[in-house]
Amino acid sequence: MKARPRAPAHLLDVLADGPAFVAAPEMERWIFETFIDEGSPLENPDHAHLRDARIGVLWTSVPNGKHGRTIVGQAQLCGAGGSDKWAKGKAEQQQAEWFGEIPDFIITLFAPYADPANDATFCALVEHELSHCAQERDEFGAPKFTRSGPSFCMRGHDVEEFIGVVRRYGADAAGVRALVDAAAEGPTIAAADIGFACGNCLKH
Secondary structure, eight states, X not given: OOOOOOOOGGGGSTTOSSOSEEEOHHHHHHHIIIIISXXXXXXXXXGGGGTTOOEEEEEEOOOOEETTEXXXXXXXXXXXXXXXXXXXXXXXXXXXXXXXXXXXXXXXXXXXXXXXSOHHHHHHHHHHHHHHEEEOBOTTSOXXXXXXXXXXXXXXXXXXXXXXXXXXXXXXXXXOHHHXXXXXXXXXXXXXXXXXXXXXXXXX
């Protein structure tokens, strides 16, 4: 089993010199070999539609945030349309220079957070971003395809609610019962399995 890939050392400091975004082909391979490929050690059937996807991965040292919260990972769909041909052309050129082709998705990981994270936290972060990488469905709920393969799209979160609302009104009223039940059942991935997949001892 390959060891969990590490970010370039210069990206661990947000003030460091050097490229602020670095392509990580070893991370792409590790993601497929750990979570997506059939028979992989932490295989998740929820990601089976990604087996033929092209996923580019970037490490970055650039801080990001939204609505007062720090962003440590982000998935985005590539090849989206738009009226600005120059903006699209520049983006596609940059993607081709990073990855050798235009990927279906790009996953960006904030190196100062992700690299030193313990194995369970790192795996959860990667799978969170993979969960945003979805396949479109038709009006009957069947997966949609194009001539070149699956028709990909972005997927939102299953649950988005405030802790205070759940505390005051309960999981049923807040619409998060499934999430609460899943948490109560406990993790389905053992710490030993995570350590095996990541190739590092669990130090935290």
